[in-house]
Amino acid sequence: MLRYLxxxxxxxxxxxxxxxxxxxxxxxxxxxxxxxLYVTVVLIAAYDLRRRGIVITGVTCGLLTVLxxxxxxxxxxxxxxxxxxxxxxxxxxxxxxxxxxxxSANLRVKAVERERANLARFFSPKxxxxxxxxQTPFSFARRQPAxxxxxxxxxxxxxxxxxxxxxxxxxxxxxxRLLSEAVFSNHGSVDKxxxxxxxxxxxPPLMSRRDATNAALCAVEIVxxxxxxxxxxxxxxxxxxxxxxxxxYGEVVQGDVGSEKRLELTLVGDTVNIASRVxxxxxxxxxxxxxxxxxxxALRAEGSLDLAKAFVDExxxxxxxxxxxxxxxxxxxxxxxxxxxxxxxxxxxxxxQVG
Numbered sequence: 001m002l003r004y005l006x007x008x009x010x011x012x013x014x015x016x017x018x019x020x021x022x023x024x025x026x027x028x029x030x031x032x033x034x035x036x037l038y039v040t041v042v043l044i045a046a047y048d049l050r051r052r053g054i055v056i057t058g059v060t061c062g063l064l065t066v067l068x069x070x071x072x073x074x075x076x077x078x079x080x081x082x083x084x085x086x087x088x089x090x091x092x093x094x095x096x097x098x099x100x101x102x103x104s105a106n107l108r109v110k111a112v113e114r115e116r117a118n119l120a121r122f123f124s125p126k127x128x129x130x131x132x133x134x135q136t137p138f139s140f141a142r143r144q145p146a147x148x149x150x151x152x153x154x155x156x157x158x159x160x161x162x163x164x165x166x167x168x169x170x171x172x173x174x175x176x177r178l179l180s181e182a183v184f185s186n187h188g189s190v191d192k193x194x195x196x197x198x199x200x201x202x203x204p205p206l207m208s209r210r211d212a213t214n215a216a217l218c219a220v221e222i223v224x225x226x227x228x229x230x231x232x233x234x235x236x237x238x239x240x241x242x243x244x245x246x247x248x249y250g251e252v253v254q255g256d257v258g259s260e261k262r263l264e265l266t267l268v269g270d271t272v273n274i275a276s277r278v279x280x281x282x283x284x285x286x287x288x289x290x291x292x293x294x295x296x297x298a299l300r301a302e303g304s305l306d307l308a309k310a311f312v313d314e315x316x317x318x319x320x321x322x323x324x325x326x327x328x329x330x331x332x333x334x335x336x337x338x339x340x341x342x343x344x345x346x347x348x349x350x351x352x353q354v355g
Contacts, residue, residue, distance in 0.1 A: 014045040018061060026068045036088045038065065039095040046099045054103065058096030062089055146204050146252045147215040147295065148272050150279035151179050151222060152197030154242035172196060175241065178225050186218040191266055201267055204254045212249055212298035216307045219245045219289045243288055246279025249295040277319040278328065285314060285330060293327035
């Protein structure tokens with residue numbers, strides 16, 4: 001508390017001004033509301049003080065006004081003195097209320113900015129704007145359909161072995177930035193970062209009619225961006241990076257998990273577990289992208305038939321931890337014309353933004 005008071009640059013100025021106004025109001029017989037100048041004290045104090053300090057300043061100025069009146073006029077009405085006294089008190093009261101409202105408004109703006117910055121770590125800018133505007137809490141648990149994606153670097157342990165820490169961290173930052181940009185540019189959300197990968201979802205908390213489509217376009221953008229980045233890496237005599245992407249569509253449970261000191265909004269359920277298993281299975285089928293039959297059906301239901309045709313049926317497989325066999329589809333490499341929405345993507349960016 002003492003350190004806080006020492007850091008208040010405006011406090012000595014406000015105190016000196018308040019003492020000066022009190023002396024002028026008490027020792028002179030000026031015929032105007034000198035005490036109304038205490039408004040200036042409140043305004044100066046508001047520069048550094050919090051709401052409680054502003055209230056104390058306003059009350060102190062009011063008490064000084066009362067004390068000055070009693071010392072000068074006692075408890076008797078003396079001409080226009082009571083009117084000047086009332087004007088001074090009202091001025092101080094109004095100034096204090098307005099300053100408090102201004103401080104509260106500034107605190108709300110800062111709170112919104114902090115909330116926006118926190119949401120921007122996990123949600124796309126469009127979703128952040130919608131969440132801030134509707135001001136709806138998402139702390140309670142809910143169940144709804146969603147498209148869940150896991151993306152992970154293949155062979156990270158072998159890649160990082162023997163390399164300096166700064167090189168490994170730099171590569172991870174570059175990879176996660178690439179993955180995050182692909183998720184956000186396709187209206188997805190990052191659930192969590194997983195070392196050399198991430199978990200993302202499309203749908204919650206604000207669902208649309210293109211959640212599966214956006215996830216498919218995100219996967220294509222990731223593959224294209226990795227291929228483009230690998231060409232740069234090979235040109236610089238660096239080893240190429242392999243990526244594995246697994247996607248599943250189904251019902252999830254969304255809510256806050258963790259302790260009271262740290263809560264995270266996350267998705268849980270079989271859909272999340274299956275998506276993770278599908279991503280791991282990419283290594284077995286040597287496919288950069290694997291999706292489930294439920295996801296392909298969701299694409300067709302959204303009318304994205306060209307995107308659905310871009311995935312090749314790999315048959316039914318039994319995944320670790322899954323009770324029932326799951327039909328998997330891998331991304332078709334050729335022919336590219338079958339994927340019309342993807343033709344606009346060059347190295348992870350729309351063609352009209354390249355060049």
